[in-house]
Structures are given as C-alpha cells and as structure tokens.
Amino acid sequence: MSCWTILGLPADADTRSIKRQYAILLKQTRPDEDPEGFQRLREAYEHALSIKEWEQLREDDAGDDAPWDLSGLSVVEVDTLQRVTRSLDGVSRVELEQRYAAALEHGAADVMEDAVLRHCVDHFETSETLLEWAMQTFHWFGLWQRLELDEELIVELAQQRKRLAERREAPIFLAGQRRLAAEPAATPEHRAAHLLLAPGPFSQRRALARRLREDDWVHCRKLSSALYANHPDICADLPGGTPFFWRDWEHAYDSWPMYLGIVLACLVGTFVQYAPDGARLGALISVAVFWSVIYAVGGWVLNWLMHQLAHRFWLLDDRISARLLPGFNPPPLGILRDLMPCAAMAAGLGYVYGPLASAVYVSTLLGVGLIRRRKVKPHVSWQHASPLLKRSLMGAGILVLVLVLGVFKVISSQSTVNRNQGLQQWTERLCSRMPATASECNVPATVEQWYGQEKQP
Structure with missing residues (x-):
C-alpha cells in the first residue's frame, strides 16, 4: 500500500495538502488507541514529504532563498x-x-x-x-x-536551554562539590571533588591521583567539564589555570619504583652473596636477572591485589594510616596500599639475599617517594608532558639496560678459565672419587699426577 493511498491523496498533491490531510487523519488515529495505525500514518506522511522534497530539489528554479509565491493568495x-x-x-x-x-x-x-x-x-x-x-x-x-x-535549529535550541540551566544551577552545583571535597573520599564523586577543589599542596593532588581508578576518572572528567563551562574563576586558580591539569596522570605508569627497587636489590644481593665465592660476572648478572624477573612478576600480582583491596576499603585504610602516622594530614603512606606490599616484598627479598637486599629495596622506595613529594613547577607540570616522549624515554632506558648487560656478558667471557673449567689435571679427575687424604691427591701435582693413566685391567 502506497503512502498516497494511506493519506487518501493523489500523487501530485503539494506539501501543504499533505500536511493538512495528515492533521485531519491524526485526529482520527490516536497513538494511544491505535498504535499500529498511527505508525503507518506517520510513515506514510514522512514518505510523502520526502518525495516532495526530492522533487523540489530537482527543480532548477526552486532555491532556498526564493521569495514566496503570493499570487494564489488572497x-x-x-x-x-x-x-x-x-x-x-x-x-x-x-x-x-x-x-x-x-x-x-x-x-x-x-x-x-x-x-x-x-x-x-x-x-x-x-x-x-x-x-x-x-x-x-x-x-x-x-x-x-x-x-x-528544522532539526539543526531544534537541536541548537535544546543545547542553549541546557547551558542556561547549568549556568543557573552553577552556584548550587559548586557549593555541593565543595561540600563533597570537605567530606571523606568515600565515593568516586568525593574523590573527584577532592582532586579538583580540596585545598592543599600540589603534591597532595598528585598523590591522590595515583590512587584513582577508571570510575574516579569518569567523574573527574564530568566535574572538570562543568568547571570549565561555568566557573572560569575557579579554573584560573587550579594548576596550569585549567581543570584538566590531571589529564596526563590518568594513564601514568606508576609501578616503576617497585621494579627499580627489585632490580637494585637483586643486583646488590647477588654481588654481595656470590661474588666472594669467585663466581664470574656473567653468572652474577644471570642470577640477578633471573631473580629480578621472579620478584617482578610476584610484585605485580601483590601490588595489584593490595591496590584493589585498598581502593575498596579506602576510608578504613585512611583511618588506620592516620592513627599510625598522626603527624601527617593526610598521611603520606597507606597501610594497605603502600606499607603492606612493601613489607611483603622486602621480606621476600630478604629470604633469598638477606637483610641488605631488603634495606636496598626499602631505601629505593623511600627515596623515590621523597623526590615525588617535592613541589616542582606545579603550574606547568602537565603542559610539557608528551606520551610519545615518555614512551621513547622508557624504550631508550630498556635498550640501555640491555646494552649494559650485553657489555657485562662480553667482558666476563674474556676472562681466563678458573680451576673448575676446561682441561683438568689427572689428580682432580681421579681425586673426585677418592678420600682427600689419599697420597695420589697431594699437591702440587706431579707429572705423574697430571699425565697419569688409569690402571689397565
């Protein structure tokens, strides 16, 4: 059934006739009484209008700016x-x-x-x-x-209404966000308000950002957009003069201090524990790399689990940390998110390498933490950050590490063989299965001992 049959109009009906006929039929076909009939009528109406619009576009003399034809009107x-x-x-x-x-x-x-x-x-x-x-x-x-x-006009009008409503509600919205910033960071809305509106040093904002997760960043984006649109005076007082100063922190790779501490602890522990026994440099590097990989994988799992636990019990972690560190507000370290993973990793390193490796690991984390707490150009810190530069520097660091290990390997391969490598004298081969007090095993080795032969049967 064609659209003209449903509307009850000839195919040459003009747009005005189509609209009038649709208005008449709309009174007879109500959507709440006959939804299927209303849907057919609406589709026929839209189809007829699209046909007339297409026909009008094909007319050479039918421009959008053409004056009205008033000749047929009274x-x-x-x-x-x-x-x-x-x-x-x-x-x-x-x-x-x-x-x-x-x-x-x-x-x-x-x-x-x-x-x-x-x-x-x-x-x-x-x-x-x-x-x-x-x-x-x-x-x-x-x-x-x-x-x-006109769809574009009605959409533009809707956007203008939305912006007007936001401007009218802006003072109430800002007061509510300031209230959230003064309360404990129990929800993602609270944490976003803390990051953007809570008073405190730049280092405190940066420390908070390291604890945020994806749902927290979603609310940070919403709050930053609202501040940017309706509160330019608030934005001017934020780091960098923008509410999006945190944009590079969202995807920051923040576990590198743990891996740095593991590598240093394994290197120091390996050299201290095995170098006095005469082990070659290549063997020492191999042992250090092996244990670094083992501890890095275990540290990643432990770090992920503890951070998930600390994020879920955020307020509990803050309360325990505040009691153990009463002189700091907020405390620089969290029991669940920082101290427990650090203690577990230090204990694991100490089990293999001794207390020195544990001390190196803890000292590395403390040193990085103290450097991070320094307030270095907070108003421009986010402006010069480049993800490509960060990835390039990380790749260059990995390449340098590989080259250094390769150089160590080459140097170690150039050393002379020790007493347990290569061709061994007869006495060492023979005495490996004889008592140390045997006369054949006396030192220094004689010619007979060096070139001795086994007895023939």
Whole structure:
C-alpha cells in the first residue's frame, strides 16, 4: 500500500495538502488507541514529504532563498503571513495568542512556528517568555512536536536551554562539590571533588591521583567539564589555570619504583652473596636477572591485589594510616596500599639475599617517594608532558639496560678459565672419587699426577 493511498491523496498533491490531510487523519488515529495505525500514518506522511522534497530539489528554479509565491493568495492571507512573521522582539503573550489564532484560521501555523523557532535560536537570551509560550503551544521537545521542524535549529535550541540551566544551577552545583571535597573520599564523586577543589599542596593532588581508578576518572572528567563551562574563576586558580591539569596522570605508569627497587636489590644481593665465592660476572648478572624477573612478576600480582583491596576499603585504610602516622594530614603512606606490599616484598627479598637486599629495596622506595613529594613547577607540570616522549624515554632506558648487560656478558667471557673449567689435571679427575687424604691427591701435582693413566685391567 502506497503512502498516497494511506493519506487518501493523489500523487501530485503539494506539501501543504499533505500536511493538512495528515492533521485531519491524526485526529482520527490516536497513538494511544491505535498504535499500529498511527505508525503507518506517520510513515506514510514522512514518505510523502520526502518525495516532495526530492522533487523540489530537482527543480532548477526552486532555491532556498526564493521569495514566496503570493499570487494564489488572497489579500487576507497575505496580510496574515506578514503579521505572523513580523518581528517578535518584545511581543507580549496576548499578541502571540492573537497572531497564532490568525495563523490557525488561514493555515499559516507552520510558518509562524518556524519564525518563532528561528527567533528563539538567534535571540535566546531575550526570548525566555517566547520560548515558554512556544513549548506549551507547539509541544517542542515532546511527543507531539512537528516532524518537519528544522532539526539543526531544534537541536541548537535544546543545547542553549541546557547551558542556561547549568549556568543557573552553577552556584548550587559548586557549593555541593565543595561540600563533597570537605567530606571523606568515600565515593568516586568525593574523590573527584577532592582532586579538583580540596585545598592543599600540589603534591597532595598528585598523590591522590595515583590512587584513582577508571570510575574516579569518569567523574573527574564530568566535574572538570562543568568547571570549565561555568566557573572560569575557579579554573584560573587550579594548576596550569585549567581543570584538566590531571589529564596526563590518568594513564601514568606508576609501578616503576617497585621494579627499580627489585632490580637494585637483586643486583646488590647477588654481588654481595656470590661474588666472594669467585663466581664470574656473567653468572652474577644471570642470577640477578633471573631473580629480578621472579620478584617482578610476584610484585605485580601483590601490588595489584593490595591496590584493589585498598581502593575498596579506602576510608578504613585512611583511618588506620592516620592513627599510625598522626603527624601527617593526610598521611603520606597507606597501610594497605603502600606499607603492606612493601613489607611483603622486602621480606621476600630478604629470604633469598638477606637483610641488605631488603634495606636496598626499602631505601629505593623511600627515596623515590621523597623526590615525588617535592613541589616542582606545579603550574606547568602537565603542559610539557608528551606520551610519545615518555614512551621513547622508557624504550631508550630498556635498550640501555640491555646494552649494559650485553657489555657485562662480553667482558666476563674474556676472562681466563678458573680451576673448575676446561682441561683438568689427572689428580682432580681421579681425586673426585677418592678420600682427600689419599697420597695420589697431594699437591702440587706431579707429572705423574697430571699425565697419569688409569690402571689397565
């Protein structure tokens, strides 16, 4: 069934006839009474309008800016068109009702609605009364909104209304966020407010950012966008003069101090424990790399588990840390997120390498932590950060480490063989299965001992 059959119109009907017929049939087919019939009617209406729009585009002389063809209209209809499209600046509600009544009487309601929509978009700040009347009269932003309204204009008007509502609610919104910033960081909303609005040094914001997770960063983005749009004075006082100063912290790789401490502890422990026994440099490096990989994997698992636990029990971790470190507010270390993983890793390193390795690991973490707490150019710290530069430096560091290990390996391979490598004298081969007091095993080795032969049967 074609759209023309459903509408009851010939195929050469114009757009005005289609709209009038749709309005008549719409009164007979209500969406709450006959939803399927209403859907068929609406689809037929939209299809018919799209056909007419396509036909109009094909006409060479049909431009968007062409003047209205008033030749077929009466004097009353022309006067009505001029009246409903007259300037809407400062028009009263009574005058609007009179114009709309005349437009309905002469079939020019759509023309008036389009003129009102254009005026509200172009003069939004002074069209509050007009917009309120139009929303009630034309059902804008509702189910009965006219389908052929300019989509771009109606979307722009909706965005302007949203921005106006945000500006009106901005003081209340800001007061609520400041209240969240003064409360304990129990939820992602609280933590976002703490990061952006809580008073404190730059290092405190940076320390908080290292504890945030994806849901926290989502609320940080929302709050930063609201501050940027409605509170430029607040933004000017934030680091870098922008509420997005934290953008490089969101994807920061923050576990490198742990891995640095593991590598240093394993290197120091290996050299101290095995170098006095005469082990070669290549063997020492191999042992250190082996245990570094083992502890790095275990440290990653332990660090992930403890951070998840600390994030879930955030307030409990803060309360315990504040009691153990009463002189700091907020405490620089967390029991669950920092001290327990550090103690576990130090104990593991000490089990293999002794107390010296544990001390090296703990000293490395403390040194990095103290350096991080320094306030170094907080207002420009985020501006010069480049993810490409960070990844390049990380790759260069890994390459340098590989080259250094390779150099150590080459140097160690150039050393002379020791007494347990290469060709061994007869006495060492023979005495490996004889008592140390045997006369054949006396030193220094004689020619017979060096070139001795096993007895023939």
